[in-house]
Amino acid sequence: MGAGKTTVASLLGEAWGVPVRDTDHDIEATEGRTISDIFVESGEDHFRELEVTAVARAVTEHTGVLALGGGAVMRAETRELLDDVPVVFLRVGLSDAVKRVDLGIGRPLLLGNVRARIKALLDERTPVYESVATHVVDTDGRSPDEVAAEIQELLR
Numbered sequence: 001m002g003a004g005k006t007t008v009a010s011l012l013g014e015a016w017g018v019p020v021r022d023t024d025h026d027i028e029a030t031e032g033r034t035i036s037d038i039f040v041e042s043g044e045d046h047f048r049e050l051e052v053t054a055v056a057r058a059v060t061e062h063t064g065v066l067a068l069g070g071g072a073v074m075r076a077e078t079r080e081l082l083d084d085v086p087v088v089f090l091r092v093g094l095s096d097a098v099k100r101v102d103l104g105i106g107r108p109l110l111l112g113n114v115r116a117r118i119k120a121l122l123d124e125r126t127p128v129y130e131s132v133a134t135h136v137v138d139t140d141g142r143s144p145d146e147v148a149a150e151i152q153e154l155l156r
């Protein structure tokens, strides 16, 4: 969270003239409720089920840039769906992530101590992100435009 997936996907879509999708947005549109409400009303496990379906649908229907939710690749089913496509891991360190997530509002997994929650998630997830990624781009201290430019070079 706060790595810039949504922001950078949108910049890449503009640069390449291709459609952009974001599975978090797809889930909110299909459900007619926010991610926060889904977590509170139905729980994280239910959100993860919706997320697998959303990624499967996007991978089938969509050609262009796809931004995932921050926890999507923690599910093996989702990782398998990404086997045949380039996957960019936007790496962010604790301090830049904390600055970017605006107290964690709208990000239910960050409720409580935002810094501690991000640290725990980064520790748990970084090896998985690295294993799924075909490309890794550092985002600390760099603007979204700089990050998007590096990805354009990598995927040229």
Ligand SMILES: Nc1ncnc2c1ncn2[C@@H]1O[C@H](COP(=O)(O)OP(=O)(O)OP(=O)(O)O)[C@@H](O)[C@H]1O
Pocket (backbone or CB within 6 Å): 001, 002, 003, 004, 005, 006, 007, 008, 024, 067, 068, 069, 070, 100, 101, 107, 139, 142, 143, 144, 147
């Ligand atoms: N490289 C960057 N430098 C500074 N701010 C950034 C950068 N990338 C994104 N941001 C800002 O950080 C915030 C979070 O970005 P964004 O929503 O794109 O992250 P995300 O990875 O999609 O998060 P989530 O996993 O919650 O969907 C936004 O306000 C965005 O403008």
Ligand SMILES: O=C(O)C1=C[C@@H](O)[C@@H](O)[C@H](O)C1
Pocket (backbone or CB within 6 Å): 001, 024, 035, 068, 069, 070, 071, 072, 106, 107, 108, 109
């Ligand atoms: O990192 C996560 O687990 C999440 C990230 C967001 O993109 C949303 O998918 C949701 O807030 C959960």
Ligand SMILES: [Mg+2]
Pocket (backbone or CB within 6 Å): 005, 006, 007, 022, 024, 067, 068, 069
């Ligand atoms: Mg996002």
